[in-house]
Amino acid sequence: MRVVSPACRSVALRPLVFFFVSLSLLAAGCAWQPPVTDVAVPPPAVAAAAARFPQPDAPFTEPAEDAFHAQPHAAELQATPPGTVMRYRPIAPEAYYFFGVNARAWQVVYRSNDTNGQPQASVATLLVPDDPAPRLLSYQVAYDALTRRCAPSYEILSGSMVEHMLMDKALRRGWIVVLPDYEGPHTQFLAGRNSGQGVLDGIRAARTFLPAAWVDDDTPVALWGYSGGAFASLWAAEIAADYAPEIPIVGVAAGGPPADLASSAEHIDGGLFAGLYFAAVVGLSRAYDTIDTQTLLNADGREMFDDVSDSCVGQELAWVKDPLLSGYAFDDMRDYTTVDNLLTVPAIQQVIAENRLGQRGFDVPLYYYHAFFDELTPRADARDLARRYCELGVAVDFRYALGEHISAALTRASSAVRYLDARFAGETPASDCEKLRGD
Incomplete structure (x- = not known):
């Protein structure tokens, strides 16, 4: 063909x-x-x-x-x-x-x-x-x-x-x-x-x-x-x-994964990237009917929910609304909810627990890289996730990348490909688990 x-x-x-x-x-x-x-x-x-x-x-x-x-x-x-x-x-x-x-x-x-x-x-x-x-x-x-x-x-x-x-x-x-x-x-x-x-x-x-x-x-x-x-x-x-x-x-x-959803939400709430928190609420509510948005969101929150529901994060080439650039920067989630802290609601806590990374190990090696100045996930959370994977038996090659969230995607890409190329070739991977356990 x-x-x-x-x-x-x-x-x-x-x-x-x-x-x-x-x-x-x-x-x-x-x-x-x-x-x-x-x-x-x-x-x-x-x-x-x-x-x-x-x-x-x-x-x-x-x-x-x-x-x-x-x-x-x-x-x-x-x-x-x-x-x-x-x-x-x-x-x-x-x-x-x-x-x-x-x-x-x-x-x-x-x-x-x-x-x-x-x-x-x-x-x-x-x-x-x-x-x-x-x-x-x-x-x-x-x-x-x-x-x-x-x-x-x-x-x-x-x-x-x-x-x-x-x-x-x-x-x-x-x-x-x-x-x-x-x-x-x-x-x-x-x-x-x-x-x-x-x-x-x-x-x-x-x-x-x-x-x-x-x-x-x-x-x-x-x-x-x-x-x-x-x-x-x-x-x-x-x-x-x-x-x-x-x-x-x-x-x-x-x-640069969101190593802990609750921690990331707290980290960006009220900051420049607060819109990502709002987008996460919309996405997870589509997967879990236990998230009662009609009860948890006030009138402004329901308006925000409808506005964000047709958006994408960082996809400006697609000319689609971006929750990071749609007027929600530096907004606090509590201004859109009927509760003081959405993260203390039992149904929300259960959803966060179910979607937490590092609950299971896997029998293949991992190259995990994270921006030292990442705006979305604190670097301590990234190190904690790497350590959890080590405790679960994963061989983790953990690297910080100088820069912030977007630049690390570019500067570490070639290293990621070389790492996977070595795995395809059957080479024994390096592991930072001993060092991570000692930190």
């Missing part, structure tokens, strides 16, 4: 677009076209069972109105095993509005489960570089979204995905990359189990959809993500042994 990258298009320059394009000029080419291949994609068994959709063309239909994203009938979902590919389509992926991505690409709709174990259909994007190596990377984009307009599957079509420059490091090594919409169809932002299952079922779907010439049962798998993407990656690692033991995960790279 041959997928042709789109020609470069002229669009009005926008400040943020120009910034990211400048950084990615060497990482993408608008004239690149993948070679013709004799490999059947998908394999005949998948093609016979799944519905094929045509390649989407611009202007792209938003997920809420796109038939490809529609939820299958409940009975069909219930009868379908997790990770099963139900629909698929070829796509022409795009980076930063101007450039095609150097990969053949498909999108798949696959069965997964939500926070409460109910079946749902999610979408993943599969990127296959020229001459792919037997390596599969699940890259979790930090789309931190409350609307599917910021889902990776939509941003890779429109060219608005900020993190393309990071995943391109993997594509250049020949790794096959899967980008799951791990928040699911209801964008349950920061719902850990929902996200972890979305990641693992996306890997299952990729292993089924891609031909054995590229990916087979023995192909090693790695997880990588930053910020919200790190949260999803770590949740996937923590539940993998029980939920998807057949996936041969060999390593995890996670940067």
Whole structure:
């Protein structure tokens, strides 16, 4: 199958677009076209069972109105095993509005489960570089979204995905990359189990959809993500042994995750990034009906809830409302609630406890990096999480990165790729656990 990258298009320059394009000029080419291949994609068994959709063309239909994203009938979902590919389509992926991505690409709709174990259909994007190596990377984009307009599957079509420059490091090594919409169809932002299952079922779907010439049962798998993407990656690692033991995960790279949701909420409440606290309340309330927002929020809070419910954090290239830039900076949560401290409400405490990282260990090594001056998660929380993983038997390579939250995503990306490359090669990882225990 041959997928042709789109020609470069002229669009009005926008400040943020120009910034990211400048950084990615060497990482993408608008004239690149993948070679013709004799490999059947998908394999005949998948093609016979799944519905094929045509390649989407611009202007792209938003997920809420796109038939490809529609939820299958409940009975069909219930009868379908997790990770099963139900629909698929070829796509022409795009980076930063101007450039095609150097990969053949498909999108798949696959069965997964939500926070409460109910079946749902999610979408993943599969990127296959020229001459792919037997390596599969699940890259979790930090789309931190409350609307599917910021889902990776939509941003890779429109060219608005900020993190393309990071995943391109993997594509250049020949790794096959899967980008799951791990928040699911209801964008349950920061719902850990929902996200972890979305990641693992996306890997299952990729292993089924891609031909054995590229990916087979023995192909090693790695997880990588930053910020919200790190949260999803770590949740996937923590539940993998029980939920998807057949996936041969060999390593995890996670940067800047919210190590403790309650601590992060207290840290940013009333500060510049207070809007992220409000977004977290919206996302978690979609996963847990025990969060009674009608009772807990006052009139201003309900107005805030509606306003934030169609936003995404840090996705300015997608031209979507950002809760950090929408007038909530330096606001206190108590001004929007009927209680003095939302974090003392038993139902909220239970949800926070259920979504806490570091509750389970995993039998694969972890590269954990965190900005020394991170605005969202105190560095002491990051060290505590690394120590908890050590106590649970994880070999942790823990590094602080000079700078703040955004800069650390860039400065440590190459180190994360090198770490995962060594895990793919079967090299013995370094561990800082002895030092962490002594601190």
